[in-house]
């Protein structure tokens with residue numbers, strides 16, 4: 119079996135073939151705002167999204183399709199909150215309201231809130247700014263938004279102040295190609311998805327998704343009696359042909375449900391596979407959606423985690439995009455930007471680019487769908503938390519502005535690029551390519567690794583799930599937690615026949631990412647009975663260090679041994695100048711005394727391994743590229759220390 123081609127070095131080629139037409143620029147936003155005058159939006163103000171979009175900017179575009187034939191009865195019969203409707207009268211000058219059950223802001227026990235945020239590209243050299251929101255800043259004329267408003271009840275679509283920023287940002291990045299698009303805030307995509315299913319699917323229905331997908335989506339749908347049909351994927355994400363085939367050959371009898379009309383997809387940095395659909399792939403899938411009149415839920419928390427191309431270990435980094443324009447051009451166009459019919463609900467989230475605890479995101483869809491969503495929100499989430507909205511408003515609107523937000527997103531892109539490169543370099547260095555393969559993710563935070571379980575010694579006697587479980591626990595014993603691929607299968611009956619593990623490079627310190635991958639490599643070698651040759655191979659290190667302790671001449675450490683790179687049982691290649699241990703007993707005390715290896719395995723601590731490596735470097739001054747199992751007998755190997 120040829121080793122996999124693990125690295126793709128080419129940059130995403132197809133973003134340049136499509137330019138978002140008439141894309142708004144940061145400068146134009148300022149002009150538009152100046153023309154539309156100061157935003158005055160008091161307590162529970164309804165947002166005028168049409169004004170945020172610029173009254174004339176989209177009139178030349180077609181209207182979105184209507185989706186009455188796809189909406190569930192639940193969605194169609196939601197009339198909204200009559201009490202919230204009354205809020206629109208609040209803006210009448212001189213009105214004394216004895217209407218709404220709104221507590222007085224006098225009793226909000228928060229007079230002021232302050233927080234410190236980073237400043238990027240500061241002209242003055244300042245690295246942080248302290249932002250402060252007061253209770254009555256609007257009355258004092260010091261801000262368009264204050265705590266008295268933010269902490270009061272609001273509209274389901276969120277505050278007009280923050281929503282304006284989000285509408286403009288959406289236009290800046292995607293410029294939807296139909297006229298009546300709109301945005302509504304959410305309390306994150308998990309909630310948006312829950313509400314969207316209720317809008318488009320009823321008990322007994324099926325929806326479609328990638329064959330590996332975000333489990334929360336499946337777990338949300340299942341209790342509603344909604345099942346998920348798997349569409350096959352390759353390294354570029356969902357396959358349009360497979361989507362078409364599933365729909366063309368849909369057998370209502372066999373499936374016990376109607377042909378699906380809702381497609382859920384994570385096109386960029388997909389969870390769990392890390393795959394990113396190319397522009398061509400998106401166009402093909404959109405065409406299939408048009409053919410079968412599907413409605414698309416585009417779940418894009420990782421959109422701005424599109425990274426610089428991976429160029430391989432030790433290759434020079436590719437410099438970041440030089441301008442905002444270049445940055446936006448480097449992003450694969452979204453479904454929203456291709457959506458001439460208004461058949462996409464795009465879900466954006468601050469979770470991966472600001473913080474998950476903000477619990478703020480937004481959807482973009484046709485006015486009809488946003489209105490349905492908004493009336494549902496009025497009676498469920500009400501709106502995102504006022505504290506979160508205020509914090510985001512202060513950062514985005516008052517501190518960073520649109521340009522500053524793009525700078526932040528670019529900063530995040532470069533941070534993730536560095537992390538992704540570390541895990542890829544570690545995979546190259548430590549994983550046994552005979553049994554594991556991977557691709558360089560172009561976006562997101564996940565590294566998806568295929569394990570060729572067909573080469574496992576127990577392949578003929580155990581199932582995929584059994585071997586996967588064993589490997590999962592073996593990884594744990596080695597001190598690395600990786601997610602099982604099978605946890606991400608939406609349709610447990612659709613057997614992919616393949617085994618994967620998911621790693622994330624999002625959070626662990628870089629040295630620990632390397633160490634975790636090294637341990638995974640060690641765990642695989644052990645499980646597959648491989649005599650490893652890669653750097654960091656535990657058996658190699660152990661063998662070498664025992665020899666050192668035995669006080670033999672160190673020059674032998676640099677002698678390469680033959681390379682048994684296969685699944686066949688390890689072969690001992692005796693070296694004439696190195697004394698051979700006669701038995702397990704003879705080497706065991708030395709091993710334990712010198713390395714404390716068994717303890718390291720039990721506690722999951724990596725410290726001993728690090729020491730091993732440094733001892734090796736000190737002794738040999740070079741990495742070993744071949745290992746004879748000197749000093750390690752087969753019993754030791756089988757014991758898996």
Ligand SMILES: Cc1ncc(COP(=O)(O)O)c(C=O)c1O
Pocket residue numbers: 305306307308309332384389417419466467468469474478479
């Ligand atoms: C694909 C996908 N969608 C949505 C979410 C959750 O988003 P939110 O925090 O906005 O609810 C996640 C989080 O891991 C995710 O991977």
